Each structure stands twice: as structure tokens, then as C-alpha cells.
């Protein structure tokens with residue numbers, strides 16, 4: 001296994017710059033997940049690492065070797081595609097051994113490697129079937145098997161689970177996590193799914209419009225998002241944002257009231273800021289206080305053990321609060337919210353986190 | 356659904372198609388076969404003749420020599436299409452689907468253009484081009500100092516059939532090209548990406564991944580070529596007339612049938628013998644299609660997605 005190091009990577013399609021100055025290190029044996037809104041360049045970044053897209057600038061190093069000018073097959077990577085991309089005219093064994101055959105690997109070794117991958121992925125009974133005779137989950141495993149037999153330095157996954165149903169997705173997710181441990185593999189993984197990202201990743205990379213907004217451990221991103229974009233992107237339901245202005249000793253939220261907050265520098269007074277707080281850190285509580293806001297209930301969603309109350313603040317901003325257990329709240333009720341002071345996020349006028 | 360309603364629906368939806376199909380396809384077919392079993396008399400009446408017409412056609416030298424000649428020519432006509440038109444169509448389709456090709460639409464339209472022209476126009480244009488007197492083919496070759504290569508290709512017994520076949524290839528190459536091109540477009544890009552990661556270059560990916568996936572289309576193109584070639588008539592008629600000269604060198608089943616059925620110059624038209632020729636054409640095409648369906652298609656089927 002090897003480390004992947006990406007420096008100042010740029011990629012344009014004609015005049016459109018799709019990747020801008022990407023700097024990213026994937027440590028040896030680590031699991032890095034790329035997330036971001038649709039069209040932000042995740043697949044393009046992955047395909048650049050694979051060598052399927054020529055890059056416009058910067059360097060990509062895999063295991064200490066600069067690979068910019070190497071074709072995909074010589075980069076010692078393996079890629080698992082969203083549509084699985086199995087060869088429809090070959091059986092499972094041939095699909096998995098195809099790349100090795102072209103690398104002139106001896107026949108006995110191909111068979112041994114295919115057999116081992118089949119054992120790891122429990123594909124043994126399926127080796128003689130064709131892809132269209134397999135279920136979605138089985139095809140997915142074959143695609144992963146095809147990657148394993150190559151014994152690559154790096155595994156690249158592009159939304160590998162997005163075509164599976166919910167139950168199978170959870171299963172396969174767990175299997176991929178196990179596989180990562182078993183093979184001690186370096187993995188770069190693209191997904192849209194928050195849960196996948198949070199559970200699988202050693203490091204999450206949040207991308208937006210061709211840039212990396214933040215990279216770090218899943219919980220670091222969750223508890224200390226570096227900017228408004230990451231704060232809003234990570235976590236579901238999304239973080240609540242309330243606009244305000246810094247005053248002496250607190251923040252003026254306009255018609256919504258004011259909150260008292262210690263630790264603000266004098267220099268910040270007067271600047272426009274955004275207050276962020278996650279639904280789970282908002283409590284429904286009657287009474288007054290330094291961190292209380294009054295609101296009207298718009299909608300109550302009950303999911304069983306937990307639920308979400310959608311509230312409208314006087315300014316019109318909608319906020320969501322998580323509730324535990326039962327509640328007697330109903331649409332139209334007036335109530336007030338208590339914000340947990342230890343989990344308040346403050347973002348400056350440029351969208352960056354303020355301390 | 357009550358039985359009556361179901362029957363009425365059946366008649367309503369299937370009736371029109373069945374009617375049109377019967378009147379314009381099944382009836383003429385059966386009538387032709389029936390006709391071939393009678394013998395047409397000078398006075399216009401018909402006498403039952405059993406398989407006599409076929410015996411005459413296959414074994415009486417007056418009839419069998421032109422028949423076997425036309426059949427042989429027709430097979431050559433078909434083989435030239437299979438060996439030139441379809442491979443070239445495949446090549447053009449592969450080139451058209453190159454990712455970084457410019458003016459793609461222009462090429463596609465230009466190559467497909469002759470297919471849309473009338474056969475008469477094509478025949479006439481090529482006759483002018485190849486004319487030994489003032490054809491540009493001769494001048495063209497002479498410009499490059501290759502004038503000695505020129506021959507009156509359409510007029511020589513040895514080359515007339517090949518020339519006509521190649522003109523037909525030129526006219527119809529757009530059809531295999533478009534069909535195969537469409538099939539190539541349907542192959543997901545990710546499949547080629549996967550092959551690239553597996554270490555195949557563009558050419559290898561074409562041979563090992565794309566080609567197997569378009570076998571069904573190539574099979575379809577082949578059988579279409581076969582049917583069209585054995586029903587061909589118009590290009591030969593437009594270029595060489597019903598006598599398919601020189602000395603019947605370009606005579607194919609279509610022109611033989613035309614002379615037999617409608618008559619030509621000194622030959623009188625004979626509806627019964629004509630029907631016998633038509634029935635033979637039907638049989639040949641039927642055998643070809645059956646062989647394709649039972650021998651080839653089953654094997655190809657496994658390659659489909």
C-alpha cells in the first residue's frame with residue numbers, strides 16, 4: 001500500500017476550471033472520503049488520480065512515484081465504478097482476471113488470485129455466472145473483487161453503493177470497512193451519503209466548486225466546521241443559521257432578540273456574523289434567559305425515539321430543534337428555544353469560523 | 356374481462372394490421388407460390404404443372420444456365436458486400452465514435468448521403484465517372500501518372516459485377532455505419548474506463564470489450580445485407596439494363612426474375628416461370644434467415660447486455 005500526495009492539482013475542461021489548486025495527502029493505509037454537492041469535481045479528482053483524465057497542472061504522487069504521465073494501468077491503482085462497469089460478455093472469473101491477463105500474469109497465478117478474492121468476497125459459487133445473472137449487490141462485490149485481484153497500491157471508489165437499496169447499502173458498507181482493515185488498503189472513496197462518509201472515513205474531504213473547503217477527521221468536521229459551507233453540508237438535518245451583528249458582550253439577532261456570548265474580541269464589534277447551531281443542540285424550553293429565543297412551531301416530525309420541530313423565528317428564519325421522546329407541541333404553538341452555549345458556531349462576514 | 360369484450364378488443368387492435376398484412380404481403384406470397392405450380396399457355400390459360408417449372412428451371416439448360424449464373428453472381432454480389440461494405444461500415448463507425456473527433460456530424464451526414472439518393476441518380480453518376488470516353492476516373496488516374504490502371508470496368512465481363520457491387524457498397528455503406536455507430540454509443544463509457552484501468556489501450560479496448568458487445572448488431576447488419584442483396588435489382592437495371600450485360604456478367608436473381616416474368620426484347624414474359632424464379636428467391640432468403648436465426652443468433656445472444 002502507498003501514500004497518495006496531490007499538490008496544486010488543477011484541471012480544466014476547455015475554459016471551465018473544474019479543479020482549482022487541490023492539495024491533499026492520503027496517508028498510507030488510510031480511508032479518505034470525498035464529499036460535496038453534485039458537480040463539485042469529486043469524480044474528476046478521482047479520475048485524475050486514476051489517470052483517466054489528464055490534468056492541467058500540479059503533481060500526483062503515488063507511493064513516492066510521480067504518476068502524472070503514467071497510464072492508469074501503470075499507476076498501481078484499482079477503480080470501482082458507480083455502474084460497476086463489469087464486462088457483460090465475460091463470466092465473473094474472467095471479469096476479475098481480465099486485467100491480469102493483459103499484464104501477462106501466469107495463468108496459475110491469475111487463478112490463485114481470483115480464487116482468493118472470491119473467497120474474501122464470498123463469490124465462489126458465482127464464478128461461472130455472467131454479470132446479468134447477478135443481483136446488484138453481487139455485481140458490486142465482483143467489481144470490488146476485480147479491484148482486489150490487481151493488488152493495487154490504492155483503491156478508488158466512485159459512489160460504489162449508490163445503486164443499491166438501503167438494506168444492502170448498510171451491509172456492503174460494513175463489508176467495505178472490514179475489507180479496509182483486512183487489506184490495510186489505502187482508499188479514496190467518493191460518496192453522497194453522509195452516513196457512509198462519517199462511518200467509513202479516517203479523513204473526510206469536503207469539496208465545493210472545485211476547491212477543498214475543509215479536510216479532517218469526521219468528528220472534527222462535525223464539531224468544528226471551518227466555514228459556513230462545511231457547517232451546512234455536514235450533518236443531517238442541517239445546522240441552523242441565524243444572521244446577526246456582534247455587540248459588546250453578545251450578538252444582536254435583530255427581531256429574533258439577542259444572545260449573550262463571552263469571548264468575543266472588541267475588534268469584532270459591529271461586524272455581521274452568522275450564528276450556527278445544530279438541531280440536537282437546540283432545546284425546547286419555556287422561560288427567558290441569555291440564550292433563549294422565542295419561536296412559533298411550524299411542523300412537528302416524529303420519528304419514534306427522536307423527532308424534529310420546525311420553528312419559525314420572528315425574523316422569518318426557520319430553525320429545527322431535535323426532541324427526544326414525546327412532545328405535546330403542535331403547529332401554531334408559541335414556545336422558546338434554549339441554545340447550548342458550548343455548541344454555538346460563529347461565522348464571520350467572509351463565511352469563516354470565528355473563535 | 357368477459358370473453359365477448361376480449362374478442363372484440365382483439366379484432367379491434369389486431370384486425371387492421373392483419374388485414375393490411377394479408378392483402379399486401381401474405382396473399383401475394385401465396386399467390387406467387389401457387390402460380391409457380393401452373394404452366395402459362397400461349398392462349399393465356401393456365402394448366403396444372405406440379406413442380407414442372409422448378410424442374411425446368413434447375414435442369415433444362417435453356418433455363419438452368421441463366422439461373423445458376425444469376426445465383427452465382429448474386430452470391431458474389433453478397434460476398435463483396437459482406438467483405439467490403441460491412442467491415443468498412445464497422446471501421447467508419449469506430450472512427451466516428453472516437454472521443455476527440457471533430458466535425459463528427461458532418462462526416463456522418465456526408466457518408467450517409469448516397470444512401471438517400473435515388474439509385475437511378477447513383478447509377479447515372481457512376482456511369483459518367485467511369486466512362487472510358489469522358490469519365491473523370493480516367494483523367495483522375497492520369498493526373499497521378501496511373502493512367503495505365505484504367506480500364507472500362509463496367510464494360511468488361513471480368514470486372515463488371517465487381518464494379519457494380521462496389522458502387523452498391525459505396526451507396527449503402529452508411530447503413531451498417533449508422534447501425535453499428537448507434538450500438539457503439541450505447542456502450543457505457545465506464546466500461547471503456549474499466550478496460551483502460553485494466554491496462555488496455557484504445558484499440559485493445561475496442562477489440563476486447565466493444566466488439567463483443569456489438570456482435571448482435573453486426574449479425575443484424577449481415578442478415579439485412581443478405582436479404583437486401585438477394586432482393587437487389589434496381590442498381591443493375593439502372594446501370595446495365597434488364598439484360599445485365601456484358602453477356603449476363605451482372606445478372607442477379609432480381610434481373611433474371613424481371614426478364615422471365617415481364618419478358619424482354621425477344622423473350623416473352625412467362626408469369627408461371629417468373630413465379631417459379633420468385634419462389635426460388637424466397638426459398639434462398641428463407642434458408643439464409645433460418646440459418647442465421649438458428650446457428651448464429653443463439654451464439655451471439657450471450658453477448659447482449
Ligand SMILES: Nc1ncnc2c1ncn2[C@@H]1O[C@H](COP(=O)(O)OP(=O)(O)OP(=O)(O)O)[C@@H](O)[C@H]1O
Nearest residue numbers: 013016018036037038039040041042043044045192
Ligand atoms: N468531459 C467533461 N467535459 C466538460 N465538463 C465536464 C466533463 N466532465 C465533467 N465536467 C464538469 O466538471 C464538473 C465536475 O464534474 P464531476 O463529475 O467531477 O462532479 P461530481 O462532483 O462527481 O458530481 P456528482 O456528485 O454529480 O457525481 C461538472 O461541472 C461537470 O459539468
Ligand SMILES: [Mg+2]
Nearest residue numbers: 042043044158
Ligand atoms: Mg461523480
